[in-house]
Amino acid sequence: xxxxxxxxxxxxxxxxxxxxxxxxxxxxxxxxxxxxxxxxxxxxxxxxxxxxxxxxxxxxxxxxxxxxxxxxxxxxxxxxxxxxxxxxxxxxxxxxxxxxxxxxxxxxxxxxxxxxxxxxxxxxxxxxxxxxxx
Numbered sequence: 001x002x003x004x005x006x007x008x009x010x011x012x013x014x015x016x017x018x019x020x021x022x023x024x025x026x027x028x029x030x031x032x033x034x035x036x037x038x039x040x041x042x043x044x045x046x047x048x049x050x051x052x053x054x055x056x057x058x059x060x061x062x063x064x065x066x067x068x069x070x071x072x073x074x075x076x077x078x079x080x081x082x083x084x085x086x087x088x089x090x091x092x093x094x095x096x097x098x099x100x101x102x103x104x105x106x107x108x109x110x111x112x113x114x115x116x117x118x119x120x121x122x123x124x125x126x127x128x129x130x131x132x133x134x
Contacts, residue, residue, distance in 0.1 A: 008070070008072075009121070009122060009125035011118050011121030011122040011124070011125050012069060012070070012072070012121075012122040012125055013070075014118040014121075014122075015069050015077070015080065015115060015118035015119045015121070015122045016066050016067075016069040016070035016076075016122075017066075018111065018114065018115040018118055019062055019063075019065050019066035019069060019076075019080050019083075019115065020063065020066040021111075022062050022066075022083070022111070022115070023059050023060075023062040023063035023066055026055055026056075026058050026059035026062060027056075027059045029055055029059075030052055030055045030056045030059060033048065033051060033052045033055060034052060036048070037049065037052065061079065061083075062080075062083055064076070064079075065077075065079040065080040065083065066080075069119070069122060074123070077119050077122060077123050080115065080119045081116060081119050081120075084112040084113070084115050084116040084119065085116075087108055087109070087111075087112035088108075088109050088112050088113070088116075090108055091104075091105040091106075091108035091109035091112065092105065092109075094108065
């Protein structure tokens with residue numbers, strides 16, 4: 001999106017929406033973690049609270065990236081791309097080891113790849129157009 005025109009490309013709208021959905025999922029995950037803390041079946045309360053705080057920070061960060069992409073800020077696309085790469089890394093890690101599960105990996109990786117592609121598309125749409133010399 002160019003700052004002057006206020007026009008958002010379809011890729012920009014899709015990328016911002018997908019990032020906002022990821023932020024919403026992180027907020028829901030934070031709520032679920034809080035419910036689990038209240039339920040009390042924990043090994044370490046300190047670790048659980050730290051995980052809640054980190055998940056909430058991630059939710060705020062991804063929401064900020066979504067807003068930045070929506071408003072045409074390049075730092076939002078950069079942060080969103082890094083987030084998608086980290087999600088794919090987590091997906092790869094979820095299939096390794098004795099308790100690996102391909103379903104979880106696919107559920108994590110598929111939206112991350114789609115969002116990554118949308119973010120790249122929004123970056124291409126935001127590139128300034130140059131007039132040819134002809």
